[in-house]
Amino acid sequence: MSYFTCVETAKKELLCALIGLSRAIEGNESKCTRHTQKIFLDGLYMITLSEMMITYQEIMCHITLLHGEKQRLVPRCATCKKKCGRNDDFPKDKMESLSEYAYQLLQSILSIGLFVSxxxxxxxxxxxxxxFLYKALFQVGNTNKQNPLFYENYRKEGGKIFQIILNQYFSLEYK
Structure with missing residues (x-):
């Protein structure tokens, strides 16, 4: 396997871990800290980087950070005797079978993630x-929701947020 293939595979694992963290955040929003926000946003940003700008090891270390934060948010999941999988990382093999609507929402999420930090x-x-990103990424991993209108509502909300971010970003760039 080539280096670039390894990095691409690691990026998919990172995305799956981010979905897992967003699953753990859902219902535990009050436990989120600045650290939660930072590693979440850093992870989204890492996915957008080219293979020349990030290493396989950096990605794998970040996945470990995400897993640690997930453990902090939902500590009982690690010792639960009846594993339900609700807070697990999204299965990498299911990434290929996401609906086109989920992929469109994912594209919006990554676009916001590129600029929000x-x-x-x-x-x-x-x-x-x-x-918004926590909720939207949770929905990407929620394969029970396949209604196009459901995803469209998230994309519209994301579009409004992205417009605000871009307005702030470009007003700073041209000052």
Missing amino acids: HQGIDIKTKNQATD
Whole structure:
């Protein structure tokens, strides 16, 4: 397997781990910290980087961070005797079978993730975007929801947030 293939495979694992973390966050939003937000947003950003800008090892280390944060949010899952899989990472083999609507939502998520961590984005917008990203990524991994209208509502909400982020980003770039 080539180096670039290894990095691409690791990026898929990273995305699956991010979905797993968003599953753990759902219902535990009050336990989220700045650290949760940072590693979540850093993970989304890492997915958008080219293979020349990130290493396999960096991605795998970040997955370990995500798993640690998930363990902090839902500690009982690790010792549960009746494993339900609700907070598990999304199965990598199911990535190929996501609906086109889920892929479109995922594209919106990655677009927002690329810009939201920029230092010029105000904290209110960053928090609003992060809350949306948690919910939207949870829905990408929720394969029970296949209704196109359901995904379209998320894409519209994401579009509004992305517009706010881009307005802030470009107003800083041209000052």
